[in-house]
Amino acid sequence: MRLISEKLYQLNSRKNKLKFSVTVTLKKDVLDPQGNVVQNTLTNLGMNNLKSIRQGKFFEIDIDEKDPKTAEKKINEMCEKLLVNLIIENYKIDKL
Amino acid sequence: MKSSVIVFPGSNCDRDIAVALNKMEFKNQMIWHKETTLPKSDLIVIPGGFSYGDYLRSGAIAGKSAIINEVIKSANAGCLVLGICNGFQILTETGLLKGTLLRNKNLKFINKDVNIKVINNKTKFSSNYKKNQVLKINIAHNEGNYFTNSDHLKDLKNNNLIAFQYCDESGNVNEQSNPNGALENIAGIYNSNKNILGMMPHPERMIDNYVSNTDGINLFSSLLN
Numbered sequence: 001m002r003l004i005s006e007k008l009y010q011l012n013s014r015k016n017k018l019k020f021s022v023t024v025t026l027k028k029d030v031l032d033p034q035g036n037v038v039q040n041t042l043t044n045l046g047m048n049n050l051k052s053i054r055q056g057k058f059f060e061i062d063i064d065e066k067d068p069k070t071a072e073k074k075i076n077e078m079c080e081k082l083l084v085n086l087i088i089e090n091y092k093i094d095k096l
Numbered sequence: 097m098k099s100s101v102i103v104f105p106g107s108n109c110d111r112d113i114a115v116a117l118n119k120m121e122f123k124n125q126m127i128w129h130k131e132t133t134l135p136k137s138d139l140i141v142i143p144g145g146f147s148y149g150d151y152l153r154s155g156a157i158a159g160k161s162a163i164i165n166e167v168i169k170s171a172n173a174g175c176l177v178l179g180i181c182n183g184f185q186i187l188t189e190t191g192l193l194k195g196t197l198l199r200n201k202n203l204k205f206i207n208k209d210v211n212i213k214v215i216n217n218k219t220k221f222s223s224n225y226k227k228n229q230v231l232k233i234n235i236a237h238n239e240g241n242y243f244t245n246s247d248h249l250k251d252l253k254n255n256n257l258i259a260f261q262y263c264d265e266s267g268n269v270n271e272q273s274n275p276n277g278a279l280e281n282i283a284g285i286y287n288s289n290k291n292i293l294g295m296m297p298h299p300e301r302m303i304d305n306y307v308s309n310t311d312g313i314n315l316f317s318s319l320l321n
Contacts, residue, residue: 033203087196
């Protein structure tokens, strides 16, 4: 009996799980010295058609929520409260 | 004068600032970040270091810690707040100071004594310095490149909220004397009420001729006035 209830719980929690990604990038006017160094190195490796590289951050988020809209709202809140520094960074949320 | 130093996991200048405050005869207490109340303080110091290992962004996690709500409340009620180095980064993450600190332009951790110039000497933190006085103060940081939007920069200039600028020995503020790429060589700023000071250089390391110099002492003595 206990096994069945555990299994059911697992199945339910899997059903409620939604997965999102958050991509954080530096705003256009913010200097990105790391991106510049990576770009120079790739150019040195012969990637002559390389025009520009900007380095960013990527988060994968699982959330216990059925409704994608509510979930996305919550992810948005996470971004604004902690994940993103809105002064220098932009972000994009995608459902996976 | 009563002071409180907030200690986070990864703070490493907390002891130095405590030594400086005790030397200047502040009645100091160390406050662990998990506390939810602050003792009555005239000055709150957020020390330097690498709170939470600089995870996510320097100061980002510390900026959401339990004690920070109390710091924000006290700061908004007019309590003096000093954030040094990582403390400055934490203050920008809480929103108490505007702008942010980016990675040093040369991507290197910089630890050296640099010259800074006192831009505003009419605040509670700086009244014992002369205007435009050049100080030699240590910096030790990886993210000290101050950045803000153009409206805020105008506000900083028009309202005399720039505390210190990096300069050369004779006080010239130029690109050569800018160690980390900070906007307009900014080394420290005030909030609009001038009760909060955030600065990258470490005045607490400059209080004793045996180890360095005494250029940092007047910041603490100003607070005692």
